[in-house]
Amino acid sequence: MIIAVDFDGTIVEHRYPEIGKEIPFATETLKLLIAEKHKLILWTVREGELLDNALDWCHEHGIEFYAVNQDYPEEKKVDKGFSRKLKADLFIDDRNLGGLPHWGIIYRMIHENRAYEPFVAQRQSYAAKKSWLERCFGIGRNRYHR
Template sequence: MVIALDFDGTIVEHKYPAIGEEIPFATETIRMLIAERHKVILWSVREGKLLDEAVNWCRKRGIEFYAVNRDYPEETMTNNNHFSRKLKADLFIDDRNLGGLPDWGMIYQMVHNNMTWNDVIRNARPSINSYEAPKRKKKWGIF
């Protein structure tokens, strides 16, 4: 799977342009996803020196991204006439998701087990899924 990861607020706490503290289990989980042969792309608003700092921060923690702010490592505007900052990924992990960022343990379980949010909700509340609406009594009458 190709997974695009945001940096600020997702891997580290928001302190932009500085680098915040690591969000618990983020780097460990990312290393596990890479070990499972997922192509993990760093997808960040950071550019230039700020982007280099983020990449180096991750590298010091054992994370080597498949690509950074592009679909594949060799992609440039000159060798891809359809170059776009909009990535072609199977999954985007970002703290700005609708509903916010799940904890990294949940993120790992969802990716590893190929689960959707519906699967997570269904597993978390099995009694809701088995709920049946009460049967309505038939009303016989003249209309």
């Protein structure tokens, strides 16, 4: 698959124009996807020096993208009328509807070719098994009920 990946808020915490701390398991997951022959495109609003900084950070963490802000590495940018809309199979971005799932779930969705809904249903099923106190306050049954 061709997968477009945002940088700020997706790979690292939001600290734009600075670079935030890595979001847990982001780089490990991206490396697994690259090893599985997926083509990753860095898709970010960053340009110029800010983009170079993000690319350097990714390189230092072992992530090399197939392309950056374009469909393929050899694509020629045209100033007038150029659209940065990518032709990707999947977009990983913290600004999508529902927010950014945990990187472990993202990997399983891609690796197992599964939709997000079963993961949400599984989480809701687990939450439904908890008591009201557990769901609201994290207080376990065994703590007060013997």
